[in-house]
Amino acid sequence: MAPRIAVLGCGYWGSNHIRTLKGLGALQAVSDADHARAERIAKEHGVEAVAVDDLFTRSDIDGIVMALPAQLHAQMAMRAIANGKDVLVEKPIALTVEDAEAEVKAAKDNGRIFMVGHVLRFHPAFEKLMELVKSGELGELRYIHSHRVGLGKFHNENDALWDLAPHDLSMILALTGCEPSEVHGEGTATLDHLSDFAHLHFKFPNGIRGHLFASRLTPYRERRLSVVGSKAMAVFDDMEPFERKLALYNHKVWRNNNAWEFSMAEATHVKYEEGMPLTRELEHFIHCIETRENPRTDGEEAISVLRILTAGTVKHDS
Structure with a gap:
């Protein structure tokens, strides 16, 4: 049962x-x-x-x-x-x-069992991105940047950073495998005292750098996570249709004498297993209840996300 x-x-x-x-x-x-x-x-x-x-x-x-x-x-x-x-x-x-x-x-x-609802960790496109990273397809990770912007939602308690950023922070933590050693945050409030725009900049102990931009007052929607590696780059764009959500770019950048050179490649859209993230998340919760297995998105991850949110919450313009 x-x-x-x-x-x-x-x-x-x-x-x-x-x-x-x-x-x-x-x-x-x-x-x-x-x-x-x-x-x-x-x-x-x-x-x-x-x-x-x-x-x-x-x-x-x-x-x-x-x-x-x-x-x-x-x-x-x-x-x-x-x-x-x-x-x-x-x-x-x-x-x-x-x-x-x-x-x-x-x-x-x-x-x-204590599980946190970081639903995008269960998105099949992100799971495939994790496979690409673990297999070495991207090479050594150098930089990760995420943009999660749009119009709304507006809360009386949570600003744009606390409402929107946890989704991307959970994915960034999974990709880097560690918490950032340095976090710098900037916020801007335009409607009331809560930030409507938020920037976070990260430095990780393994050398990876990154940034996150979240906004609830942008006239267009963007849900994009980009990963830059030494061999290739990948983009998880959740606004794209199913078959185009995960793109791999085999761009090349190299040093030629005293100058940098580069070549661009067409995007390869990576195939992955179809499935609804929330369904997969709740299936995992059920599995953990039945087996007593520690959840993929456990309490320790939730604490890590809160530490970053807290470190990134600073005085903002008003």
Whole structure:
């Protein structure tokens, strides 16, 4: 029998979790502070709507997916863990490193699965990019840059950096295999006191450099991660159609006497296995509950992302 999983938070992203878990045969219940909303969604999917205060002690629930406002994640995750539930917590798992560390420690002390919702780590194009890097297809990694920009969403608590950057930070950490030794951040607020634009610049102990640009006030959408290696370059562009999302460029740059020369190559679009990232993420969560395997996106990764976000949060222009 599949693990019995409840979803806490029936908003936009929580609804996606609910629909996907139902399709996987693992949805047991839904819950929300707005119980009427939970009841409507529960009826749509043929499951029970459980009051938030009753959710954690239910013996017929094995795991809980939490898609809540970020400021509630730590408190709710700790309640779930204390009651023996495995958890998948959406990003960011907390607003401070200290709260995140407390969550992860509680999960370890209680033998619970703790997974963070860094869904793009489960995108098949990114998984293929990881294969290219590990196989040496790109050579030695030199530079990584990511751009995640568009219009919205706007939150009362999270700025562009904290809302958008965790997706790319999780991928950058996976590619580099380590946390940056130096982080420099800049932010600009134009609507209120929260940054609408954010730049992060990184230096890693293995010599890799990188930058990240996130914006919620850009008139066009861009979802692009570029990786520059000593042999080739690759781009994961999530705005492209399926067959063009992952491109490999065998550009060449070399030194000829006292001058640099280069040659450009046409993009090769790399084939990869088709699949929906959220489905693959939740399948992994189910697998980890069943096997007690440590998740690919575990609590330690979530803490690393929070350390970078904290280091990159600086005074911004207003």
